[in-house]
Amino acid sequence: MLYRLLKWVLLGPILKTLWPTKVTGQENIPDRGGAILASNHLAVADSFFMPLRVPRRVTFPAKSEYFTEKGLKGRLKKWFFTGVGQIPIDRSGGSAAQAALDTAIRLLREGNLLGIYPEGTRSPDGRLHKGKTGVARIALEAGVPVIPVAMIGTDKVNPIGSKMWWPRRLEIRFGAPLDFSRYDGLSGDRFIERSITDEIMYALMELSGQEYVDIYAARAKELIAAEQAGVRPDVPSQAAVADADRVPETKAG
Template sequence: MKRVFVGPLLHLVYRPWVRGAQHVPAEGAAILASNHLAVIDSFFLPLVLDRELVFIGKQEYFTGRGVKGRMTAGFMRGVGTIPVDRGGGKASEAALNTGLRRLREGDLFGIYPEGTRSPDGRLYRGKTGVARLALESGAPVIPVAMVGTEIAQPLGRKIPKVMRIGVVIGEPLDFSRYRGMENDRFILRSVTDEIMYAIMSLSGQEYVDVYAATQKARIATGHPTVTGDAQDRLPAAPGGRPAPEVQVPVPPEEGSARQ
């Protein structure tokens, strides 16, 4: 359904461009770890690949009532989203097991290490589930930067603005040296920070060393967000490294969609 109906329409309207598509293997398992700026990230990343890629999505996307609810559920299924109940203590385990099943079958699996959408376009601290997934499956991690989706679909907007959407794909990261160490929390944090640093290097985003969910909670309760002096005291990049000297990627010249 995705390729026959949804894909051509999105291609025609939004003219997505991709850079680094050659880094995705033609076959075999791989984890695509992306920044997360908007709901439509899960539509456009699979769209620019030659292989099927699935993400997990909130169960609520598939259980809505009425015409709107059925349309949302149908669209999510059409773009390959797998419903997972993210409520309760077993939510992370359910997501991990879903990913492991896909990877053990030699497929691609997409994940957002931040755990939720960025509330302000900055890159937030990664959760270690992506590291566990990499170490338990043995699959390489391919960092990805979505470009422009937060402008096309800011928080609260249902229908994305018509504009070019970009996807930048980095070189695969191999963590086989840590195999069997998936229960070591220091290793998991180190691997996660390495992945987030690679995403930051592709996206050119400013980094905030707190979880996106924590930042959203601060905003919702009216507490100050991490800015100014508080931000200056936090690491400039994942793992306490200096921030890479990169810029936000720009679209290729008109008429080109893939580089």
Template sequence: MLYWLLKWVVFLPVIRLLFRPWVEGREHIPSSGPAILVGNHVSAGDTYLLPALISRRVIFPAKAEAFEGRGFRGRVLKIFLEGIGMKPMDRSGGRASATSMVSVSQVLRQGQLLGIFPEGTRSPDGRLHKGKTGVARLALQARVPVIPVGMVDTAFVRLPVLGIPVMRRPGLRIGAPLDFSRYAGAGNDRDVLRYVTDEIMAAVQQLSGQTYVDAYASSVKAAAAEGRPFAVTELERPGVGKPVPPLPPATSAPSVSDSA
């Protein structure tokens, strides 16, 4: 209830009035059933723009720390995040991360849309950065389509007079669904997970038009914060020059849509 109230009464009217956004490729969003929406992450507004501009509900994972705040403010934030359907994602690795992945994948088992920004954090320089393989692991385990989304001109700029941050005609380019079910039996094969992730990020890059940097955005940010140089390599596209991994043996494991 809170999600739809905020979407139709608050976010969508404000976004349309102030930013005049545009959308291409709405037809690629399935009318029902689970799918993963994967986009580039340039601005804090991306998390609001994407779900506001498509008709179906989109649920994003949020960092687990946001659900653990103390005091009145922390409790209010937790209630808000849970009210709009956000799922806590532990990024520390190991068992904790695996457990939170189960919670996030529940969104797909319920036949809903899951939104993910594989860069893991906002781009520090406007370029597209290396994707983390969690999105590939989710897609292969759940056997659901991955829908690439290019966020265009979503960076905030300040008005010269009042200094108010605004977006100037931001847009979404939604691409055709990607099917990686042929690799569903690969398990945790690192080469397969990296290949699938790179293919997803390449589709996003084609839609967003960004330059690709073969480095994690978090590493670039950490180096900048510490004042140390960090060499990065620009590539034509993610995964360029890497071989396509062989297909795994056939498997009959059900998809989330089969088991829902």
């Protein structure tokens, strides 16, 4: 109810008026059945503008902090994200993260659209970063297509660190669905899941026109912070890199 109210009555008309958006490829979104909308991630605004242009409801995994913050502000956040159908996801790994993956798979099997940011967090520099393999695991387990989505211009609307949204013309491109049914039964194979994820990221690179860099966005943030602070960044261990690859995607970060 809250989702429809925000989209069609309260928030949607305002966003469409103030931020005119060119949309292409909407015909690639299925009228029914489960599918993953895998998008690049330039700004928090992505999670508002993309669902606005999808006729069907889109559910995003949202970082669990949105649901656990204390005080009045925390309760309002929990009410909002729960009301619009978002699902909490724990980025710390372990059983909580697996439970979130299981929830995403269940939603897709029930015929829902799931929005995912394979980079795991916002791009800190406007480039497209290495994808995490959670998107591949979900697609294989649920047996659904992956539709690449390119958000263009949202980083100018809502720059990192800015609380203001600035008027800009936007563009959203929905690419052709990617079918991974040839890998049926191979969920859990890290090489297969990495191959699928890289194919998704290549499609996003082609669709968005972004430069691709083969490091995680979270690591890029660390390197940028270290450079700004004038210190030498730590070199992550192979185990840390492997753990980072398994952490599922979040709505914003």
